[in-house]
Amino acid sequence: MISLYDHPLSPYGQKVKIALREKGVAFETVSPGGLGAGGAAGEFVAANPRAEVPTLVDGELAIFDSTVILEYIEDAYPTPALLPATPAERARVRMIEEVMDTHFEPIAWGLSELRWFKRATGDEAAKIEAAAAKQVEGFYAWLERQLGEREWFNGAGFGWGDLAVIPFVNGVAGQDLTPPASSRLAAWHARANARPSVAETTAEIAAMARTSGMANVADLVEKGLFKREYRDHRLEWMIKSGGLDVVLKGLERGNIRFSPGFN
Ligand SMILES: N[C@@H](CCC(=O)N[C@@H](CS)C(=O)NCC(=O)O)C(=O)O
Numbered sequence: 001m002i003s004l005y006d007h008p009l010s011p012y013g014q015k016v017k018i019a020l021r022e023k024g025v026a027f028e029t030v031s032p033g034g035l036g037a038g039g040a041a042g043e044f045v046a047a048n049p050r051a052e053v054p055t056l057v058d059g060e061l062a063i064f065d066s067t068v069i070l071e072y073i074e075d076a077y078p079t080p081a082l083l084p085a086t087p088a089e090r091a092r093v094r095m096i097e098e099v100m101d102t103h104f105e106p107i108a109w110g111l112s113e114l115r116w117f118k119r120a121t122g123d124e125a126a127k128i129e130a131a132a133a134k135q136v137e138g139f140y141a142w143l144e145r146q147l148g149e150r151e152w153f154n155g156a157g158f159g160w161g162d163l164a165v166i167p168f169v170n171g172v173a174g175q176d177l178t179p180p181a182s183s184r185l186a187a188w189h190a191r192a193n194a195r196p197s198v199a200e201t202t203a204e205i206a207a208m209a210r211t212s213g214m215a216n217v218a219d220l221v222e223k224g225l226f227k228r229e230y231r232d233h234r235l236e237w238m239i240k241s242g243g244l245d246v247v248l249k250g251l252e253r254g255n256i257r258f259s260p261g262f263n
Pocket of ligand 1: 064
């Protein structure tokens with residue numbers, strides 16, 4: 001059976017679980033130790049030197065990066081197809097995925113850096129929060145245009161275009177930045193969350209939140225025991241949104257980190 005190294009909060013992991021559920025492919029999830037704190041080791045790191053979730057293991061195969069994993073799932077389990085049929089529509093959907101993965105994602109991540117991990121407070125936090133709200137407004141307008149008259153981002157039916165968007169919009173909506181009321185995007189948001197594959201995946205977040213101890217995590221950050229990964233687009237986001245001092249303070253205190261080396 002497929003094993004998926006995962007964390008319920010990871011939007012990238014959610015993409016993969018929604019795809020597997022849409023295709024009816026059985027899988028088990030494994031929660032790697034040390035994730036988020038910079039202490040991952042063992043079989044997980046052997047499978048993914050980047051030490052990130054999601055990482056998929058199918059027999060001898062171990063692969064990482066949600067987009068690579070989605071491609072594998074689509075190739076190995078082609079029915080039902082999750083990508084649209086035509087080259088142009090497939091390209092459109094892949095482009096939306098790229099935007100969500102690398103431009104939209106750090107907004108919810110960055111807000112959690114402020115609100116859960118208390119990286120900034122007062123005026124500094126307010127400045128970053130305002131930048132995030134403005135960015136989300138722009139992305140929602142862009143997404144509204146991408147959706148156009150379609151029922152789903154994928155086209156006539158739910159698919160790759162939708163599972164690539166819903167985890168990220170839910171992440172930002174969970175930080176109180178919901179799609180504008182009465183927009184087509186808001187209607188899509190409700191429709192997508194009602195999809196059983198999505199509902200099952202988001203229910204796992206609530207289940208985890210009930211049992212995990214996120215409450216003292218700001219203390220752990222302060223003590224340098226919890227090192228958050230500021231890889232690529234997240235580092236850029238923090239700096240361009242007004243959080244250069246957050247980065248400098250994190251480097252000084254040793255509670256942020258970058259990608260591990262490969263060996
Ligand atoms: N581009 C990767 C991003 C994966 C990623 O950033 N995963 C985060 C969780 S959302 C992670 O595992 N970070 C490791 C850590 O913080 O220790 C993908 O699409 O899978």
